[in-house]
Amino acid sequence: MNEVRLGYNYVKLNNGAAANSLGKVGTDLGIAGGNDRGPGLNSLQGFTYANNLGSRNSEQLFADTVIQAEDTLIITHNRHTFHAGFQYLRQRINTFYAGNYGLWGIINYNGKFTAGPGDTATASKTVGFPEADFWLGLPEAVQRGVDTGTWGQRANVFAPYLQDNWRVTSNLTINLGLRYETHTPWGEVHNRQANFGGVTGTEYFAGKGGCPYNNCNALYNSYNGGFDFQPRLGFAWTPSRLGKSTVIRGAYTVSTYLEGTGTNLRLPLNPPFAEEHNTLYDAFTYPQSTTGEGFTVLTSPTDPFANAVIRLWDPNIKPSLAQQWNLSIQHEFAGQTLFNIGYVGQRATHLMNPMPYFQRRLVGEAGCTAAEATIPKGGKIATCPSPFLSGNPALAHISQISGTESNANMTYHSLQATLQKRFSHGLQYQVAYTYSKCMTNSIGYYGSWGGQVTPTAAYWQNLYDGRSEWAPCISDVTHLLSSYAVYELPFGRGKKYGSNLNRAVNGAFGNWQVGGILQLRGGFPSTVQASDNSGTGERTARADCLAPPTFPKTPVATGGIQWVDPSAYGPQAPGAFGTCGVSTLYGPGLHTLDLNLQKNFPVTESKRFEFRAEFINFTNTPILNGPNAFLGASFGQITSSQGARNIQFGLKFYY
Numbered sequence: 275m276n277e278v279r280l281g282y283n284y285v286k287l288n289n290g291a292a293a294n295s296l297g298k299v300g301t302d303l304g305i306a307g308g309n310d311r312g313p314g315l316n317s318l319q320g321f322t323y324a325n326n327l328g329s330r331n332s333e334q335l336f337a338d339t340v341i342q343a344e345d346t347l348i349i350t351h352n353r354h355t356f357h358a359g360f361q362y363l364r365q366r367i368n369t370f371y372a373g374n375y376g377l378w379g380i381i382n383y384n385g386k387f388t389a390g391p392g393d394t395a396t397a398s399k400t401v402g403f404p405e406a407d408f409w410l411g412l413p414e415a416v417q418r419g420v421d422t423g424t425w426g427q428r429a430n431v432f433a434p435y436l437q438d439n440w441r442v443t444s445n446l447t448i449n450l451g452l453r454y455e456t457h458t459p460w461g462e463v464h465n466r467q468a469n470f471g472g473v474t475g476t477e478y479f480a481g482k483g484g485c486p487y488n489n490c491n492a493l494y495n496s497y498n499g500g501f502d503f504q505p506r507l508g509f510a511w512t513p514s515r516l517g518k519s520t521v522i523r524g525a526y527t528v529s530t531y532l533e534g535t536g537t538n539l540r541l542p543l544n545p546p547f548a549e550e551h552n553t554l555y556d557a558f559t560y561p562q563s564t565t566g567e568g569f570t571v572l573t574s575p576t577d578p579f580a581n582a583v584i585r586l587w588d589p590n591i592k593p594s595l596a597q598q599w600n601l602s603i604q605h606e607f608a609g610q611t612l613f614n615i616g617y618v619g620q621r622a623t624h625l626m627n628p629m630p631y632f633q634r635r636l637v638g639e640a641g642c643t644a645a646e647a648t649i650p651k652g653g654k655i656a657t658c659p660s661p662f663l664s665g666n667p668a669l670a671h672i673s674q675i676s677g678t679e680s681n682a683n684m685t686y687h688s689l690q691a692t693l694q695k696r697f698s699h700g701l702q703y704q705v706a707y708t709y710s711k712c713m714t715n716s717i718g719y720y721g722s723w724g725g726q727v728t729p730t731a732a733y734w735q736n737l738y739d740g741r742s743e744w745a746p747c748i749s750d751v752t753h754l755l756s757s758y759a760v761y762e763l764p765f766g767r768g769k770k771y772g773s774n775l776n777r778a779v780n781g782a783f784g785n786w787q788v789g790g791i792l793q794l795r796g797g798f799p800s801t802v803q804a805s806d807n808s809g810t811g812e813r814t815a816r817a818d819c820l821a822p823p824t825f826p827k828t829p830v831a832t833g834g835i836q837w838v839d840p841s842a843y844g845p846q847a848p849g850a851f852g853t854c855g856v857s858t859l860y861g862p863g864l865h866t867l868d869l870n871l872q873k874n875f876p877v878t879e880s881k882r883f884e885f886r887a888e889f890i891n892f893t894n895t896p897i898l899n900g901p902n903a904f905l906g907a908s909f910g911q912i913t914s915s916q917g918a919r920n921i922q923f924g925l926k927f928y929y
Contacts, residue, residue, distance in 0.1 A: 277359075281342035288335045299328075300378075306568035311378055311421055320383045320404040320414070333377045334537070335424060337368040353441040357451075363431035367460075371537045373419025373550045373583075379569055382415040383407040387561060411565035416553045418569055425542035426463040429532065432456050437506060445514060449525070451506030457532040457593045459492030460540075467541035469493035469587055475666025480541075487589050493541060497592045501624075504528040523616075524601040530593040533626040536719040536732075539585050539676045550583040552673040558652035574671075581673040586631050586662065588679040596622040602690075610696040620686040627716045629677030631662040633737040634810040636849065640738035655809030655849045660737075681740065682716035684747065700762035700769075708754045712747035715740055717856075722748045725916065726861060728800035728900035733813040736851050745856035746799050751863075753796050760789040767876075787872040790892075795864050799857035800903040807846035816852030817905050818844045823859065834913035837861065837901040845905060862898040862912070866891050886924040894919035 299315040300308020308316055315328035346359035385402025388410065407414070437451030461467075465481030478485040478493055489496045508525035512518055542548060551572035555562045563571040574580035602616025634650070634657040635642035642658035649656050662677070663669045688710035695703050722730045727748055734743050764770040766784020767777075775784055804817040823842040827835050838859060846852045869892045875883040891897070897917040902908050 275348045277344075277346045277348065279342065279344040279346075281340075283340045283342070284338070286335075286337045288337075300568070304566050305381070306566060306570045308568050310569075314378060316378045317376060317380045318383070318408065319380055320385075321408070328378075333370065333372045335368070335370040336537075337424075339366040339368075340364070341366075355439040357435070357437045357439075359435055361431070361433040361435070363433075365429045365431070366426065367428075368424055368426045369537060369540075370424040371419075372421065373543075374538055375417035375419045375550065375552065377419050377421055379418035380415070381413045381565065381568075382417070383412070384414040386414055386556075387412040408565070412561045413563065413565060414555055416551075416563060416569060416571055418551045418572055420543060420548040420550050422548040425466055425540075425547070427460040427467075427540070427542070428463055429460050430458045431532075432458075445512040447510045449506060449508035453504040453506065454502055455504060455530055456498050456502050457530065459489050459494055459496050459591075460532075461489075461491035462542050465491065466547045467493065468544040468547065469541050469589075470544075470584065470663055470669075471665070472586065472588070473661055473663070473665055475663035475669050477544075477666075494587050494589045494591050497590075499592075501528075501530060501592065501595050504530065519606040521604045522602070523604070524599075526597070526599040529596050529598070531596075533594045533680075534719070535626050535678055536628055536676075539628060539678050539719070541585055541587060543583075544585050545578060545582055551581045552583055553581050554673070555652075577668075577671055579669050580671050583674045583676060584663065584669070584672050586629075586675050586677045588629075588677070588681075591626075591678065591680045592624040594622060594624050594626065594680065596620060610698045612694045612696070613692070614694075615689075615691045618686075618688045618690055620684075622684045624680040625682035625684060625714075625716060626719060627679050627682035627734075628719055628732050629679045629681075630733045630737050630813045631675035631677035632660050632672075633812055634659055635661075635738060636808065636810060636851075639736075650809075653809055657809045682714065684712065684714035684716075686710065686712045686747075697760075700764055701760070703757070703759035705757040706755070709752065710750075710754070711752065712750040713744060714747045715743040715745070717748045724899070726864070726897070726900050727798045728861065728903045730801045730803070730903070731814040735812055735814050735816050736810075742851075743856055745858070748798060748857065750799055750857065751796050753794075755792070755794040757793075758789065758791045760787065762787045781875060785874040785876070787870075787874075789870040789872070791866075791868040793864055793866050797861040797863045798900065800859045800861055800900055801856050802843050802852075802854050802859050802903050802905070802909075804843075804845050804852055804905045807848050808851050809849055810851075812851070815846060816854045816856070818846060818852050819854040819858065820844050830911055830913075832913075834911050835898075836910055837898075837912045838910040840905075840909050843905060843909070859901070859903060861900040864897060865895050866897065866917070867893055867895075881927070881929045884924075884926045884928060886926075888922050888924075890920040890922070891917050892919065 297313050298309040305316065318327040321327065341364040344359060344361045346357055349356040383404040385404045385407055388406035389402035433453055433455040435451065435453035437449065440448045440450065442448055462480055467480045468477050470477050480491050480493055483490060485493060487493060487495050504527070506527050509523065511522045513520060513522065543550060553572055572581045598620045600616055600618045602614055604612060604614040606612050636657060637644050637647050646658050647656040662675055688708050690708050692704065692706045695701065717730060717732055719732055722728065730748065734740060736742060763786045765772045767773055767775055767780045769784065772780070772784060802817040804815050806812050806815040819842065821842045824839045825837060826839055827837060830836050843854065869889040871887040873885045877883065896915045898912050899914045899916060901910050901912050
């Protein structure tokens with residue numbers, strides 16, 4: 275038998291913000307370049323009493339397509355079932371993202387230029403009153419995204435495969451397979467992208483010769499090595515001595531995929547095809563520009579790279595490789611009850627990782643000597659500049675390097691047990707328990723985004739010490755119990771009790787069903803963050819761990835609870851990185867019970883009404899969000915929750 279599959283998957287998401295209707299307010303306020311991208315007000319951020327005046331307008335468009343073609347030949351011969359085939363995927367990405375600073379731009383004020391002697395930094399403000407800096411026209415940062423329109427990247431996946439499902443004996447089946455899968459690098463449809471030599475800083479343009487990579491369209495090396503070969507091994511065995519009620523299963527597989535990366539870190543965003551600018555004055559004690567100068571301070575008529583954000587891709591990026599394995603034993607008891615216990619493991623390598631390539635080096639690490647170290651303008655600590663792009667003097671005044679490298683790894687090990695009763699005698703249920711550990715050296719391009727997971731930046735604290743990033747995953751949960759049950763009450767017409775009830779009594783007391791879902795799990799880990807005192811310009815600064823944490827969980831006068839004692843943590847020592855590891859502070863877990871009541875009202879054999887009453891979070895147990903993980907006045911406090919009890923009713927008619 276031959277199977278042919280063709281597929282076309284197109285997804286379009288346009289959540290760009292339209293220009294606001296305030297007219298040319300930026301120009302009217304005297305902000306140079308304030309309305310050169312259309313009418314409206316640029317985002318004026320940092321205000322204590324009226325935060326974020328205007329709109330960032332972080333416009334973005336994602337129009338992505340996957341075209342799939344697959345042909346499989348299936349041959350059944352004796353005890354063998356062979357699958358041989360070929361799969362092809364065409365991946366098309368058409369994207370526009372204005373950047374993290376927004377299409378119109380951001381001017382930020384934080385009070386640093388009008389701070390008094392007693393003003394100190396907190397998690398909510400840097401110093402002083404931002405409004406005072408605003409009225410004096412002294413910004414702390416001026417930033418602006420790109421406005422160059424949509425770019426498109428293309429890639430292909432080619433994958434021939436062969437598999438044999440071999441029924442060796444009546445109680446043993448073996449699965450043997452091999453897949454070769456190769457991913458072509460991401461090229462831009464019109465060659466509108468550029469990459470740079472890691473140290474030399476030489477800029478290379480797509481579609482032009484002379485690049486040092488084996489793929490001068492994608493501007494990094496194509497990988498076609500041993501990891502493209504992906505074995506598939508599995509077995510299912512029913513030991514004859516244990517009867518047909520016990521099955522032992524096991525499997526091992528390898529798979530690869532070209533992991534998605536941060537939209538704002540792709541090569542089409544490099545100059546001259548796109549430009550994103552960033553000027554920060556955090557390290558300086560005197561004004562560098564005024565509000566009146568607006569966005570003119572970001573560009574220079576003689577320096578096309580002035581204040582530019584550079585995207586730098588490692589030339590040896592590889593597809594991510596995931597190895598997965600499992601071994602389980604399943605036994606069927608009387609009463610349609612199954613018990614399964616097994617071990618599940620995974621190891622992934624070459625995961626995509628955002629790299630802070632612009633970070634300076636501390637003396638004594640990564641080849642930085644005291645003789646080479648200098649104090650940057652406005653700084654206090656002698657450090658060595660980053661070696662990345664250092665060989666190109668034309669890049670001396672860039673503002674940031676956002677890198678991409680496939681150097682992240684992860685491991686996952688778990689013991690999983692499930693007790694399941696199939697539906698019989700009106701009852702079905704399942705209880706699943708997992709004991710697991712997940713470790714990684716990267717939380718991923720998109721980091722964490724709130725709720726019970728405290729937001730954390732995705733970058734390493736120290737670019738030159740990746741080993742210190744090995745820690746629990748942001749989704750690491752040691753214990754997890756999830757269960758459900760559905761029971762049809764044995765009372766009513768056609769049931770064990772009351773089968774001869776009249777219609778009126780049956781309408782009130784018959785044909786009821788009750789169900790519930792119980793979830794119990796531990797909390798997610800957070801990383802305790804602090805201000806950068808290292809002098810390296812790190813993009814994810816961690817605090818110092820001073821003592822083992824304690825959890826008072828006491829009420830806070832301003833609302834919420836003090837989840838962790840702040841005295842266990844402190845700021846970084848000057849000229850050093852924070853001593854706390856990643857994911858060392860675990861937040862609250864989850865304990866919820868949902869109930870459901872259902873009543874059926876038969877009308878005819880094929881028609882019925884169904885009434886449902888659902889109680890989400892029946893006990894109204896607070897589902898606390900993660901604690902504030904940034905050192906400051908509210909550090910360690912939990913001030914929000916989610917999932918209060920919700921009762922809903924429904925009535926349906928089936929026909």
